[in-house]
Amino acid sequence: MRVIMFGYQTWGHRTLQALLDSGHQVVLVVTHPKSEHAYERIWSDSVADLAEKQGVPVLLRNRPDDEELLRSIERAEPDLIVANNWRTWLPPEIFDLPPHGTLNIHDSLLPAYAGFSPLIWALINGEREVGVTAHRMNAELDMGDVVLQRSVPVGPTDTATDLFHRTVDLIGPIVTEALDLIASGQAVWTPQDTSRSSFFHKRSxxxxxxxxxxxxxxxxxxxxxxxxxxxxxxxxxxxxxxxxxxxxxxxxxxxxxxxxxxxxxxxxxxxxxxxxxxxxxxxxxxxxxxxxxxxxxxxxxxxxxxxxxxxxxxx
Missing domain, CATH: 3.10.25.10 (Formyl transferase, C-terminal domain)
Structure with missing residues (x-):
């Protein structure tokens, strides 16, 4: 499949690396410019640098709301968009453009902990497990149908850093498996139980x-x-x-x-x-x-x- 990737920081970097290793063709990468925000200087592996080293075209955007970006996506003719840690809402003219839509990778066990900094909020709240969800993007942030989830336990002395390392290692396998299911037509999409959903703001x-x-x-x-x-x-x-x-x-x-x-x-x-x-x-x-x-x-x-x-x- 022809794939476009939207992503940022180490989460986006791991996603792009998995796509590059998958055998699918990455035709365009969209990422954010570097930021001085305290939480965006952490786990800041560069998506742009990885894409450029592999000869993949890169566009830098704070928001996906300009005609040049939309035209570039259309010209790339993607079969699928994959997003991870893209920091703003994607409009439907983008997420619905490819035949297979947009696959979003989110570091929580949706429908709980949609939104921002899910690992930190989950640890504060005493959750016993955390994980990663691959779901289809729709107009509601982190609320689309789920194709895959993977979880890891939270131990009594675990820190947010421990949980980051444990969950970021799930990204490559879940991206690879999800793309194989979609490409083969074997993906089963499960609607989220909205009665269990929770949405968290960015930390400050x-x-x-x-x-x-x-x-x-x-x-x-x-x-x-x-x-x-x-x-x-x-x-x-x-x-x-x-x-x-x-x-x-x-x-x-x-x-x-x-x-x-x-x-x-x-x-x-x-x-x-x-x-x-x-x-x-x-x-x-x-x-x-x-x-x-x-x-x-x-x-x-x-x-x-x-x-x-x-x-x-x-x-």
Whole structure:
């Protein structure tokens, strides 16, 4: 088949490599220009560089809304478009143009976690598995019929980085298998159960800010979800922002006001957490390592030399 690829960052790079290795003909690649957005500087293998090395024509676009792009797609006469991590909506005059439509590769187990940063949101929410879905694109973002899904388990200490590496390795096999099914006419398209769908926005700085009214279990997952190289979860101490690099749920149960710097436990410092912390029946968050604004990383016990005072969402 003649294939056009829309994609960006490492997800798009893995998709393009799978297409180049598949025996199908990649006739055009459309990707975004480089970005300084914090989340787009991470996992930033260049789709454009890979395409150019293989002699595949490349178009750079922020949005797919110009006539030149549409004419280029029409001239390429694709049998199929494959998209992965294209950051804006594709219009129907593009996604419906090829005879086989557009296959979108999304890093969640749809219909849950449509939209952006699905691995981070899934980890924060305590999901037991994550994965990759290949589905047909339609007018509703990430809502088209599914042809393939593959999943991996989430372990109790997994970080977003661990889950990225585990799921990005699914992209090549799922792209290859989906294209074989489509080309052979054996693809079975299953409608998504919209009653189970959820849609998430792009993450920003605000989403890494710690809210001490969250239960400790959720805060511990937030720290793992915002591990390096992602922007770390952060809080404020005496007006200065500190990033939480490593944390755990306390063994003991601690009562009081959320955000209180309370007591040593093991190798860390317990912070009272949870909207119902006043009951004394909830665990706290044990902070183990912090990073200051100048990039210095410290054991929490070395940073918090005295107990008392509060960690706050804002200075």
């Amino acid at each position: 700085l605000e989403d890494s800010r710690i809210d001490w009214s969250w239960p400790a279990e959720a805060l511990e997952r937030l720290v793992r979800a915002q591990c390096d190289p992602y922007p770390n979860a952060f809080t404020h101490h005496r007006g200065e922002r500190i990033r939480i690099v490593s944390a755990a749920v306390s063994e003991g149960r601690y009562g009081g006001t959320p955000g209180r710097i309370f007591i040593r436990e093991g190798d860390g410092i317990v912070i009272v957490a949870g909207a119902e912390a006043r009951s004394g029946r909830l665990p706290g968050l044990v902070i183990r390592r912090v990073r200051t604004e100048d990039g210095t990383e410290l054991a929490a016990a070395d940073y918090f030399r005295t107990m008392g005072g509060y960690l706050t969402a804002r200075p």
